[in-house]
Amino acid sequence: MNKYDIIHKAYKEGYAIPQFNIVNVEYARYILEECENQKSPVILGVSEKVAKHLGGFNVVKKMIEGLIIDLNVMVPVILHLDHAKTKELCEQAINAGFDSVMIDYSSHTLEENISVTKSLVQENPNIIIECEVGSIGKNGNEGIIYSNLEDIIRIKKETNAQLIAPAFGTVHGVYKGTPVLNYELLKQIKKNIDTPLVMHGGSGLNEENFKESIRNGIAKININTELKHAWTKSLRKYLEQNQNETDPVFIIESTSQEIKKVVSELINIFGSRNKA
């Protein structure tokens, strides 16, 4: 099965593939081990910031390749560049061997968004291309510009992008108050274009938010903040309780349980368990 078909199958069958954003090799290992354990396909998301932090796109690609071989990972793994602000960045990741990229031209005009997305789709027929329309908010419901249905229909028709991330009320980071998700917009999108949709800002939503979104066409859900919180919380706790510990192996390993717990709970809610 090609990598896009993994997401398309989820869309057709009514579950979602999790995208867990990674930060370092151990973090990636815990996620892969838990996905293998749950038999769930997985998308590993990498931001430009993290790729730089680790040394570059080739480092990330080789690191994940190495983990797949050494851990004997059999579940499908899709390596994805998250929120690239330029086409050049997408091309660097593709050249390093990434399977999937998100070109985030949401702050440009729709015409510019269509033009860059279309050229990426045409020039990279074997790569999954994701685009964003509208503006997904950040930290506490700020800056959400709900997508316009006509814009989404247009970008799909003119670019044929495989994945579209609509702004329907989710935010990156931490929610303030109750999220207001526009399921009606998702319903209308699904009615008009037959394309798997991506949810950004999945951290902090409840089970019903996820399930209702999946019922309305969301087939990929990005999780970042929740993992970061779990990682930091376990690290702080471990260091407080083991003030004389100086071995990074034990210190970093202390985060594995909480990371795996988050991964396992979300796989269960998204319905991707045993779908590999």
Ligand SMILES: [Zn+2]
């Ligand atoms: Zn995002």
